Amino acid sequence: MTDDTGVFALTRRTHEKRVLAALRARGASSRAQLSEATRLSRTTLSDIVTDLVARGAIVVTDTDAEQRRGSGRPAALLALDPGSAQFLGFDFGHRRVVIAIADASHKVVAQGEAEYDEHRDWRERAAIAVDLAQTMSAEHRLHFGAVQGVAAGVTGRSRKTAEPIVARELANAYGIDVVVDNNVRFAGLAEASERGSRFSTALYLHLSDGVGGAVVVDGRLHQGADRFAGEFGHVVVDPDGARCRCGKRGCLETISRLGALEGALPAELDAVAREVGRVLGAASMILNPDLIVIGGRVPTEHPGLLARIEEAVHEGTAGTAGSRPEVRAAICGPFAGARGSLIAAIHESPLLAGYAGTVFETGQPPSTRKATG
């Protein structure tokens, strides 16, 4: 791809985004109205509209004959196709898959989940997910004829096995390249995005059966050299500590995962909060974040922990010229992973890749469907 193509594609995306935003704000509109609303020339607009119609993102709904005063041929009205599923985000957990689907304007138009047995292999899980999406599409009258981006989160522990299988199965189903990553990283992306664009650098720490996380800079996941950034759980906090499943000793996960806190006394919880806060404090000196989000089942089941973690973070970042990061509880709930996948699908779609202006608009999910597989 030459520089010119890049610049051309960027211009095109910018224009296209204006057209989609105008259609979302105005509803069905004639070409003349769109040209006025977007300040694009009729010729440019015509190119964009032709392409969007061809891709199934927008439809010709009607003509303006009824509202029309004066003479002349009635003009066609264009509208976002409410039935066009353009972006799909999957979150494959140990025992269930969650799916979020968005239209051309990045609005979530359907969310659903299906449970599966944890012994199901990844090909089976992918098939269950594709079936669920099919069921959701029937229920919400969606079609997958114009899918622009698909991403899927998988559990960190099985990422190396799961990635190629899930990528292949979903690519076969939707005829498009699929982005696959750790679902905790995607959850972090959703949590940071949900807080809005005023935060430049966000850390996400997920304390659950396992411990993981993500680093989000300017609304995008920091990837690192091998897309393994965010592994807060395997920072060593005690070189003489218990053996971790990763092989090292004294990883943060060994002391702060859900199982390790069962029946812990208040003083023990305090000590764990201090260690968690020290790791986040160290990360804060290195990354100068303005937001730290703590998610997962640990803060839900031990609600006092968050304040003590925050205290330890502030101890670790005292006396420095940078401002203190805000420490907050996660708010995206069980749909965090799927929503983060959706954001990644939007970021990575060939049409929008590298386009920092893309904003994820959550809207209100119309309904949630449960299925079992």
Added chain:
Amino acid sequence: MTDDTGVFALTRRTHEKRVLAALRARGASSRAQLSEATRLSRTTLSDIVTDLVARGAIVVTDTDAEQRRGSGRPAALLALDPGSAQFLGFDFGHRRVVIAIADASHKVVAQGEAEYDEHRDWRERAAIAVDLAQTMSAEHRLHFGAVQGVAAGVTGRSRKTAEPIVARELANAYGIDVVVDNNVRFAGLAEASERGSRFSTALYLHLSDGVGGAVVVDGRLHQGADRFAGEFGHVVVDPDGARCRCGKRGCLETISRLGALEGALPAELDAVAREVGRVLGAASMILNPDLIVIGGRVPTEHPGLLARIEEAVHEGTAGTAGSRPEVRAAICGPFAGARGSLIAAIHESPLLAGYAGTVFETGQPPSTRKATG
């Protein structure tokens, strides 16, 4: 600025970069030759050339009358103006200022340094720097009529005081906005850039009289919320440790700065290397870097330290799916800060800001001048 302006400016920069690269590769060239070399239309090329000549970046050197076969009016030959200083990078240390100057093609055309008394205030230091640049310009026959970007690094400890003064004094001298930052962060930017673009994420740790660092992602400094990212020196490694100048206890700086290592026994050095490696190992789990560079006077004066730090980093990153980061000694020497400033000046110049394609080409500095102030 509208989206169109942004896209237009990007196209313009891309074209301009092609013209400058062609002039650098070919030497003096006619418009026809440049059009062929850059595959730009004569009209587009003419606009670019007119602008570059007006800004003093390129000059009309001669005509092709001598080489020319056939008839017709001789064509003007264009060349990079070797006398045009386009980008200036300053590094203000405790006792000296270092300056690097680059031409339009980002090649370093002059480097110099001047010493000053450490009690000089920041206005005086800036004046000494401007004088040095003036002397360098006379010696290298440079003119400052077309300066596109200026950046200056200042010592971390005095950053809040120094930043506004240095920014104002240099802005007055060169008639352009000036980027000011911590000189250790700029040194890290230079060290990471010098290693080439194959590294996606680099950590820089500076162990000297003080301890600092930088995080460089895809060739750019990670800034953080308040531009205070990279403060490895103030990560707490021992909450019961010695009081640090920042007010906290047991910061990495308290044990690993040059002064703390004076007369240390081998076993003590080992312990320090282990702590340094643990902090870098933790940072590696969070950021998944492919490169870690260690600079400053400590590794120079204690040459065995690097291997022991590397060992500890690898212990902290064992058992993970990501690859190990390379741990390397700094190579930019005393010009690291000024070269990093120069890279920042190039990145931040209004013409090039946000343009990831900008590559810093060090070339061979023609000479180094020492002055005392």
